[in-house]
Amino acid sequence: MLKGKTIILGITGGIAAYKGAALCSKLVQAGAIVHVIMTESATKFITPLTLQTLSRNTVHIDTFDERDPAVVSHIHLADHADLIVIAPATANAIAKLAGGHADDMLSTTLLAATSPVLIAPAMNVHMYEHPAVVSNLELLAARGVMFVEPGTGQLACGYVAKGRLAEPEDIVAAIGSWFSRGAKLKGKRVLVTAGGTMERLDPVRFLTNDSSGKMGFAIAExxxxxxxxxxxxxxxxTAAVPSGVNVIxxxxxxxxxxxxxxxxxxMDIVIKAAAVADYRAAQISGQKLKKTGEKLVLELERTVDILETLGQRKQHQFLVGFAAETDQVERYAMDKLRRKNCDLIVANDVAKDGAGFNGDTNIVQVYSSEGLVDSMPLLSKREVATRLLELIEARMNAAGGSSK
Structure with a gap:
């Protein structure tokens, strides 16, 4: 899975920097093209020559040390990376990334990168549990950054606690697992709906809802x-459309x-994450409606239920619906799943903090005909999307490639 992949390995200034040598070596042995960026502090623990020898590429430290006049190094590296791995990631490096700082080669490259980022934290347990660090980790997770959790063991400070850098083998396994995702749905045609619909009342007014499209966009991405x-x-x-996706x-x-x-x-898989209006104006005015009194009465009529229509027409497709509720979530979700012939329903209580419209996080429960099959705590919408698609892929494989 790593053969030919370009990986930027960021090494920051903690005692665990010495493990960066083993990690670099294992990535190169797996066939990856590794470019190492070290912070100035990291060079106090391990020499750039060690990483240069292992990676067989120039090690970058100073943003202003431009060796190729044809490119700007940090932009060039960021543009060509398939993945950026920071191991070890100190509290300071994590804070810089969360705050969008760009005062050295690593932080500047990270700010320019569009590739996924995987962070392996390493620090004293009290630092790891400090509210500022916890807040920074949560912010990065909401942006889609991935993590390899630190282990529990003997720390350099003498404590035996959580904060120890994950072993290089575990980090390589996490990297391989991420790249293996790229083959899980290969050849599958997936249709995703996102955002809210607009039902016109007149040329300047319409009925809509609070949907931002973020959940649907995360699933498509x-x-x-x-x-x-x-x-x-x-x-x-209101969210940015994911690049490279066919958008209608x-x-x-x-x-x-x-x-x-x-x-x-x-289609093989259809995921209907859009918030579609249940009603529309019975008559749309061709001109702007004028004020005529203290009250205005609008006559509305039902729209066609898209999910129910798809459920009736379903043959081989794996059909997933969403249910945004404010109470009795399981009852309404299961009822919707049965009535609309879905394979899965993703339900969330939009009254809960972190689970409503417009945010970058969600809290969901996934139901099938057997009942609850997955309950996801507060996660970034990107992580929810990935877990949902992995669940769909597993259930399709178990059923022989379709919804049945």
Whole structure:
């Protein structure tokens, strides 16, 4: 899985920096192309010559030490990385990344990077548990940064506690696991809906909801990273669209219905994360509605239920719906799953902190016909998306490649 992959290995200034040599060696032995960036502090623990010899590439330390006039080094490295690994990651390095600082080669490269980032923290247990460090780790997790948890053992300070850098073998295994995701949905066609729909009242007004599209976008991005051919049908959104995904823009529930049903037959997996309006105006005014009194009465009519329509037409497709609830989550989720013939329902209580619209995190429960199959605590929407797709992939494999 690592053969030919370009990995930036960031080594920061902690005693565990010596393990960076073993990690670098194992990555090179696995076939990865490794470029090491060290902080100035890291060079106090291990020499750049050691890492240069093991990686067979120049070790970068100083942002201003530009050796190739044809490129800007930190941008060039960031643009060509498949993954950035920081091991060990000190409390200071984690704080810099969380705060968006760029005052050395590593932090500047990280700020320019668009590739995934994997962090292996290492520090004293009290530092690791400090509220500032905990807050920084949570912020980075919400942005999609991945972690290899520190182990419990003898620390350099004398404590026997959590904070010890994970072993190089475990970090390599985590890296391999991440890259292996790229093959899990290879050859699968995935359709994802995201955002809210807009139901026009007149040329300047419409009915909509608070959906930002972040959850649907995270699913589309994760499916693409797992090798799928992804089609994203998006309504009204406020989040940035994931790059490299085929995006079809729609406005109303009717437009989304037509876009989804027109492509449904060709899909292997359909995940309907969009918040579609249940009602629309019975009559849309061609001109702006004027104030005519103290009250305005609107007549609304039902929109076609897209998920129910797909459930009726389902053949080989694996169909996943979402249920945003404010009470009796399990009851309503199971009812929705049965009525709409879904394979899975992803339910969340949007009244809970961290689980509502517009945020970067979610708290979800996933139900199948057997009941609860996964309960995810507060996680970044990217992590929720990845876990959901891994669950879908596992259930499809168990069923022979389809929903049945």
């Amino acid at each position: 994760a499916a693409q990273l797992m090798g799928a051919d992804v089609t994203l049908i998006a309504g009204r959104t 823009r729609v406005e109303s529930a009717q437009e989304m219905l037509e876009a989804v049903t027109g492509r449904f037959a060709d």
